[in-house]
Amino acid sequence: MLIRVPRRSDEKESAVTDPEIYRQRRIFMQQCAAGVAGLAGSLLVGGQAQAGLTIGAVQSSPYSTDEELTPMHAATHYNNFYELGYKKEDPSRNAAALITEPWTVEVEGHCENPGTYAVEDLVPVDQLEERIYRLRCVEAWSMVIPWLGVPLSVALKKLRPTSQARYVAFQTILDPENLPGQRRAVLDWPYVEGLRMDEAMHPLALLTVGMYGQVLPNQNGAPIRIVVPWKYGFKSIKSIVRIRFVEGQPPTAWNQATPHEYGFYSNVNPEVNHPRWSQRRERRIGEFRKRKTLMFNGYAEEVAHLYSGMDLHKYF
Protein backbone atom coordinates (compact mmCIF):
# COMPACT_ATOMS: atom_id res chain seq x y z
CA MET A 1 0.00 0.00 0.00
CA LEU A 2 1.36 3.38 -0.97
CA ILE A 3 0.55 6.50 0.95
CA ARG A 4 1.48 9.95 -0.21
CA VAL A 5 3.42 11.88 2.33
CA PRO A 6 3.07 15.64 2.15
CA ARG A 7 6.23 17.58 1.64
CA ARG A 8 7.44 19.37 4.69
CA SER A 9 7.18 22.70 2.88
CA ASP A 10 3.47 22.11 2.14
CA GLU A 11 2.58 21.67 5.76
CA LYS A 12 1.67 23.99 8.51
CA GLU A 13 3.77 23.56 11.61
CA SER A 14 0.75 22.13 13.46
CA ALA A 15 0.29 19.42 10.85
CA VAL A 16 3.77 18.04 11.34
CA THR A 17 3.72 14.81 13.31
CA ASP A 18 4.37 15.51 16.92
CA PRO A 19 6.68 13.23 18.84
CA GLU A 20 3.84 11.60 20.76
CA ILE A 21 2.07 10.47 17.58
CA TYR A 22 5.41 9.36 16.28
CA ARG A 23 6.03 7.34 19.45
CA GLN A 24 2.66 5.63 19.06
CA ARG A 25 3.47 4.70 15.50
CA ARG A 26 6.70 3.18 16.68
CA ILE A 27 4.87 1.09 19.25
CA PHE A 28 2.50 0.00 16.49
CA MET A 29 5.46 -0.95 14.36
CA GLN A 30 7.03 -2.97 17.15
CA GLN A 31 3.72 -4.77 17.68
CA CYS A 32 3.61 -5.56 13.97
CA ALA A 33 7.14 -6.84 14.06
CA ALA A 34 6.24 -9.11 16.94
CA GLY A 35 3.05 -10.29 15.29
CA VAL A 36 1.60 -10.89 11.87
CA ALA A 37 4.13 -12.13 9.35
CA GLY A 38 3.91 -10.20 6.11
CA LEU A 39 2.93 -7.08 7.93
CA ALA A 40 5.93 -7.54 10.17
CA GLY A 41 7.92 -4.41 10.60
CA SER A 42 5.66 -2.29 8.45
CA LEU A 43 5.18 1.27 9.48
CA LEU A 44 2.54 3.18 7.59
CA VAL A 45 3.51 6.77 7.48
CA GLY A 46 0.45 8.92 7.25
CA GLY A 47 -0.73 12.03 5.48
CA GLN A 48 -3.35 13.08 2.97
CA ALA A 49 -2.80 12.84 -0.74
CA GLN A 50 -0.62 15.80 -1.65
CA ALA A 51 2.22 16.49 -3.99
CA GLY A 52 5.47 14.98 -2.86
CA LEU A 53 7.49 11.85 -2.56
CA THR A 54 5.42 8.69 -2.34
CA ILE A 55 6.48 6.66 0.65
CA GLY A 56 5.12 3.19 1.13
CA ALA A 57 5.38 0.77 4.00
CA VAL A 58 8.63 1.27 5.85
CA GLN A 59 10.64 -1.66 7.12
CA SER A 60 12.34 -1.54 10.47
CA SER A 61 16.01 -2.44 10.47
CA PRO A 62 18.19 -4.70 12.57
CA TYR A 63 20.85 -1.99 12.28
CA SER A 64 18.81 0.40 14.45
CA THR A 65 19.96 1.38 17.90
CA ASP A 66 17.38 1.11 20.68
CA GLU A 67 18.62 4.27 22.37
CA GLU A 68 16.08 6.95 23.14
CA LEU A 69 15.19 9.13 20.16
CA THR A 70 16.15 12.77 20.13
CA PRO A 71 12.92 14.80 20.06
CA MET A 72 12.05 15.70 16.48
CA HIS A 73 11.95 19.39 17.30
CA ALA A 74 15.57 19.33 18.45
CA ALA A 75 16.72 17.33 15.43
CA THR A 76 15.03 19.83 13.09
CA HIS A 77 15.92 23.08 14.89
CA TYR A 78 19.56 22.52 15.85
CA ASN A 79 21.32 21.96 12.55
CA ASN A 80 24.49 22.43 10.61
CA PHE A 81 23.65 23.36 7.03
CA TYR A 82 25.88 26.27 6.13
CA GLU A 83 24.02 26.95 2.89
CA LEU A 84 21.12 28.06 5.11
CA GLY A 85 23.22 30.02 7.61
CA TYR A 86 26.02 29.46 10.09
CA LYS A 87 24.19 29.33 13.40
CA LYS A 88 22.40 26.22 14.63
CA GLU A 89 18.98 27.88 14.47
CA ASP A 90 19.53 29.39 11.00
CA PRO A 91 18.73 26.33 8.83
CA SER A 92 15.21 25.89 10.23
CA ARG A 93 14.56 29.62 10.05
CA ASN A 94 15.81 29.88 6.46
CA ALA A 95 14.50 26.48 5.34
CA ALA A 96 12.23 27.97 2.65
CA ALA A 97 15.27 29.34 0.82
CA LEU A 98 16.11 25.82 -0.35
CA ILE A 99 14.07 25.15 -3.51
CA THR A 100 13.64 21.36 -3.79
CA GLU A 101 11.23 21.20 -6.71
CA PRO A 102 12.14 20.32 -9.38
CA TRP A 103 15.13 18.24 -8.23
CA THR A 104 17.41 15.99 -10.21
CA VAL A 105 20.68 14.23 -9.50
CA GLU A 106 23.38 14.12 -12.17
CA VAL A 107 25.31 10.86 -12.25
CA GLU A 108 28.73 10.99 -13.89
CA GLY A 109 32.13 9.38 -14.13
CA HIS A 110 33.15 5.73 -14.12
CA CYS A 111 29.80 3.97 -14.35
CA GLU A 112 27.67 2.27 -16.98
CA ASN A 113 24.51 4.24 -16.27
CA PRO A 114 25.38 7.94 -16.11
CA GLY A 115 22.56 10.44 -16.59
CA THR A 116 19.98 12.60 -14.91
CA TYR A 117 17.96 10.89 -12.20
CA ALA A 118 14.87 11.82 -10.23
CA VAL A 119 15.05 11.12 -6.50
CA GLU A 120 12.52 8.31 -6.93
CA ASP A 121 14.75 6.70 -9.57
CA LEU A 122 17.62 6.44 -7.11
CA VAL A 123 15.62 5.57 -4.01
CA PRO A 124 13.02 2.82 -4.44
CA VAL A 125 10.40 4.29 -2.13
CA ASP A 126 8.66 0.93 -1.70
CA GLN A 127 11.86 -0.39 -0.10
CA LEU A 128 12.39 2.30 2.50
CA GLU A 129 13.85 1.31 5.82
CA GLU A 130 13.79 3.13 9.09
CA ARG A 131 17.28 3.20 10.55
CA ILE A 132 17.66 4.63 14.02
CA TYR A 133 21.21 5.93 13.93
CA ARG A 134 23.34 8.14 16.07
CA LEU A 135 24.68 11.22 14.33
CA ARG A 136 27.76 12.66 16.01
CA CYS A 137 29.01 16.05 15.05
CA VAL A 138 32.71 16.91 15.20
CA GLU A 139 31.66 19.65 17.62
CA ALA A 140 31.03 16.88 20.18
CA TRP A 141 27.25 16.73 20.29
CA SER A 142 25.19 13.76 19.20
CA MET A 143 21.61 12.83 18.40
CA VAL A 144 19.59 9.66 17.83
CA ILE A 145 17.44 10.03 14.73
CA PRO A 146 15.05 7.63 12.93
CA TRP A 147 16.13 8.14 9.31
CA LEU A 148 14.21 6.81 6.31
CA GLY A 149 16.20 5.59 3.37
CA VAL A 150 17.73 2.72 1.48
CA PRO A 151 21.27 1.44 1.66
CA LEU A 152 23.42 3.68 -0.51
CA SER A 153 24.65 0.47 -2.16
CA VAL A 154 21.16 -0.15 -3.58
CA ALA A 155 21.30 3.10 -5.54
CA LEU A 156 24.97 2.83 -6.49
CA LYS A 157 24.56 -0.71 -7.83
CA LYS A 158 21.84 0.51 -10.21
CA LEU A 159 24.34 3.00 -11.61
CA ARG A 160 26.82 0.19 -12.27
CA PRO A 161 30.17 1.67 -11.29
CA THR A 162 33.06 0.22 -13.29
CA SER A 163 36.26 -1.21 -11.79
CA GLN A 164 37.93 2.17 -12.31
CA ALA A 165 35.60 3.74 -9.74
CA ARG A 166 37.52 3.69 -6.45
CA TYR A 167 35.72 6.59 -4.79
CA VAL A 168 32.33 8.22 -5.08
CA ALA A 169 32.00 12.00 -4.86
CA PHE A 170 28.86 13.91 -3.88
CA GLN A 171 27.93 17.53 -4.44
CA THR A 172 25.24 19.72 -2.85
CA ILE A 173 23.07 22.21 -4.72
CA LEU A 174 24.74 25.51 -5.69
CA ASP A 175 22.20 28.34 -5.63
CA PRO A 176 23.71 31.52 -4.13
CA GLU A 177 20.75 33.61 -5.30
CA ASN A 178 18.47 31.79 -2.91
CA LEU A 179 20.76 30.20 -0.32
CA PRO A 180 21.90 32.92 2.09
CA GLY A 181 24.96 31.04 3.33
CA GLN A 182 26.40 30.71 -0.18
CA ARG A 183 26.74 34.48 -0.53
CA ARG A 184 29.82 34.38 1.70
CA ALA A 185 32.97 32.39 1.00
CA VAL A 186 32.94 30.56 4.33
CA LEU A 187 33.32 27.30 2.42
CA ASP A 188 34.39 26.77 -1.17
CA TRP A 189 30.87 26.27 -2.57
CA PRO A 190 29.31 23.95 -3.55
CA TYR A 191 29.72 21.66 -0.54
CA VAL A 192 31.36 18.42 -1.64
CA GLU A 193 32.01 15.11 0.10
CA GLY A 194 33.20 11.66 -0.80
CA LEU A 195 33.60 8.08 0.29
CA ARG A 196 35.89 5.25 -0.72
CA MET A 197 33.83 2.80 -2.77
CA ASP A 198 33.90 0.08 -0.10
CA GLU A 199 32.70 2.60 2.51
CA ALA A 200 29.90 3.71 0.22
CA MET A 201 28.86 0.09 -0.41
CA HIS A 202 28.82 -0.78 3.30
CA PRO A 203 25.27 -1.69 4.36
CA LEU A 204 25.27 0.99 7.09
CA ALA A 205 25.72 3.86 4.61
CA LEU A 206 22.20 5.17 4.06
CA LEU A 207 20.78 7.16 1.17
CA THR A 208 18.19 9.15 3.05
CA VAL A 209 14.93 10.83 2.03
CA GLY A 210 13.11 11.11 5.34
CA MET A 211 13.19 11.17 9.10
CA TYR A 212 10.63 10.63 11.88
CA GLY A 213 8.29 8.97 9.39
CA GLN A 214 8.19 11.94 7.02
CA VAL A 215 10.08 13.34 4.07
CA LEU A 216 13.20 15.25 5.08
CA PRO A 217 12.63 18.79 6.24
CA ASN A 218 14.69 21.19 4.12
CA GLN A 219 17.03 22.00 7.01
CA ASN A 220 17.96 18.31 7.31
CA GLY A 221 18.97 18.02 3.67
CA ALA A 222 15.85 17.60 1.53
CA PRO A 223 15.16 15.96 -0.77
CA ILE A 224 18.08 13.50 -0.64
CA ARG A 225 21.21 13.18 1.50
CA ILE A 226 23.45 10.50 2.86
CA VAL A 227 23.87 9.45 6.49
CA VAL A 228 27.11 7.67 7.35
CA PRO A 229 26.66 6.79 11.01
CA TRP A 230 30.27 5.86 11.86
CA LYS A 231 31.66 9.18 10.64
CA TYR A 232 31.43 12.75 11.87
CA GLY A 233 28.25 14.52 10.75
CA PHE A 234 29.92 16.64 8.10
CA LYS A 235 30.54 13.53 5.96
CA SER A 236 26.74 13.15 5.73
CA ILE A 237 26.27 15.58 2.86
CA LYS A 238 22.83 17.12 2.37
CA SER A 239 20.69 18.06 -0.64
CA ILE A 240 22.70 16.10 -3.21
CA VAL A 241 22.56 17.13 -6.90
CA ARG A 242 25.56 15.24 -8.26
CA ILE A 243 27.12 11.81 -7.81
CA ARG A 244 30.42 11.17 -9.57
CA PHE A 245 32.42 7.94 -9.67
CA VAL A 246 36.11 8.75 -9.65
CA GLU A 247 39.49 7.07 -9.54
CA GLY A 248 41.31 9.37 -7.11
CA GLN A 249 40.30 10.57 -3.64
CA PRO A 250 37.91 13.47 -4.25
CA PRO A 251 38.15 16.86 -2.48
CA THR A 252 35.85 17.36 0.50
CA ALA A 253 34.50 20.70 1.68
CA TRP A 254 35.82 20.76 5.25
CA ASN A 255 39.16 19.26 4.29
CA GLN A 256 39.58 22.01 1.69
CA ALA A 257 38.66 24.66 4.26
CA THR A 258 40.97 23.51 7.08
CA PRO A 259 42.99 20.43 6.12
CA HIS A 260 44.83 20.11 9.46
CA GLU A 261 41.48 19.89 11.29
CA TYR A 262 39.37 17.73 8.96
CA GLY A 263 40.71 14.76 7.05
CA PHE A 264 39.10 12.73 4.30
CA TYR A 265 38.15 9.78 6.50
CA SER A 266 36.68 11.61 9.51
CA ASN A 267 35.76 8.44 11.33
CA VAL A 268 34.45 9.08 14.81
CA ASN A 269 37.55 8.33 16.87
CA PRO A 270 37.92 9.28 20.54
CA GLU A 271 41.70 8.71 20.20
CA VAL A 272 42.20 11.43 17.62
CA ASN A 273 41.45 14.86 18.98
CA HIS A 274 40.40 17.81 16.94
CA PRO A 275 43.34 20.24 17.14
CA ARG A 276 41.23 22.65 19.21
CA TRP A 277 39.31 20.22 21.45
CA SER A 278 39.10 16.65 22.74
CA GLN A 279 36.95 14.06 20.99
CA ARG A 280 36.75 11.73 24.01
CA ARG A 281 33.29 12.79 25.08
CA GLU A 282 30.10 14.10 23.61
CA ARG A 283 26.88 15.66 24.73
CA ARG A 284 23.74 13.87 23.62
CA ILE A 285 21.22 16.61 22.82
CA GLY A 286 18.75 16.77 25.69
CA GLU A 287 21.19 15.33 28.22
CA PHE A 288 23.28 17.20 30.73
CA ARG A 289 26.14 14.86 31.54
CA LYS A 290 28.58 14.10 28.79
CA ARG A 291 28.97 10.52 27.65
CA LYS A 292 32.00 8.73 26.29
CA THR A 293 32.45 8.82 22.56
CA LEU A 294 32.73 5.33 21.09
CA MET A 295 35.13 4.25 18.35
CA PHE A 296 33.40 4.51 14.97
CA ASN A 297 30.46 6.03 16.89
CA GLY A 298 29.61 2.58 18.30
CA TYR A 299 29.65 0.83 14.91
CA ALA A 300 33.16 -0.66 15.23
CA GLU A 301 32.00 -4.25 14.96
CA GLU A 302 30.45 -3.51 11.58
CA VAL A 303 33.01 -1.18 10.02
CA ALA A 304 36.44 -1.55 11.69
CA HIS A 305 37.55 -4.04 9.03
CA LEU A 306 37.32 -1.31 6.39
CA TYR A 307 40.32 0.36 8.01
CA SER A 308 42.44 -2.57 9.13
CA GLY A 309 46.12 -1.86 8.60
CA MET A 310 45.55 1.89 8.30
CA ASP A 311 47.16 4.33 10.72
CA LEU A 312 44.06 6.21 11.83
CA HIS A 313 46.17 9.04 13.25
CA LYS A 314 47.52 9.65 9.79
CA TYR A 315 44.26 8.93 7.95
CA PHE A 316 42.03 10.92 10.30
Ligand SMILES: Nc1nc2c(c(=O)[nH]1)N[C@H]1C(S)=C(S)[C@@H](COP(=O)(O)O)O[C@H]1N2
Ligand atom coordinates in the same frame (compact mmCIF):
# COMPACT_ATOMS: atom_id res chain seq x y z
N1 LIG B 1 25.52 20.48 2.14
C1 LIG B 1 25.81 20.40 3.43
N2 LIG B 1 25.74 19.21 4.05
C2 LIG B 1 26.03 19.13 5.38
C3 LIG B 1 26.42 20.27 6.11
C4 LIG B 1 26.47 21.53 5.42
O1 LIG B 1 26.80 22.59 5.97
N3 LIG B 1 26.14 21.54 4.09
N4 LIG B 1 26.74 20.16 7.44
C5 LIG B 1 27.19 18.83 7.89
C6 LIG B 1 27.35 18.76 9.35
S1 LIG B 1 28.69 19.58 10.01
C7 LIG B 1 26.51 18.01 10.15
S2 LIG B 1 26.82 17.82 11.80
C8 LIG B 1 25.30 17.36 9.58
C9 LIG B 1 24.07 17.78 10.37
O2 LIG B 1 22.93 17.08 9.94
P1 LIG B 1 21.50 17.38 10.63
O3 LIG B 1 21.28 18.87 10.59
O4 LIG B 1 20.50 16.64 9.84
O5 LIG B 1 21.60 16.91 12.05
O6 LIG B 1 25.09 17.71 8.21
C10 LIG B 1 26.27 17.71 7.41
N5 LIG B 1 25.94 17.90 6.00
Ligand SMILES: [Mo]
Ligand atom coordinates in the same frame (compact mmCIF):
# COMPACT_ATOMS: atom_id res chain seq x y z
MO1 LIG C 1 28.98 18.67 12.12
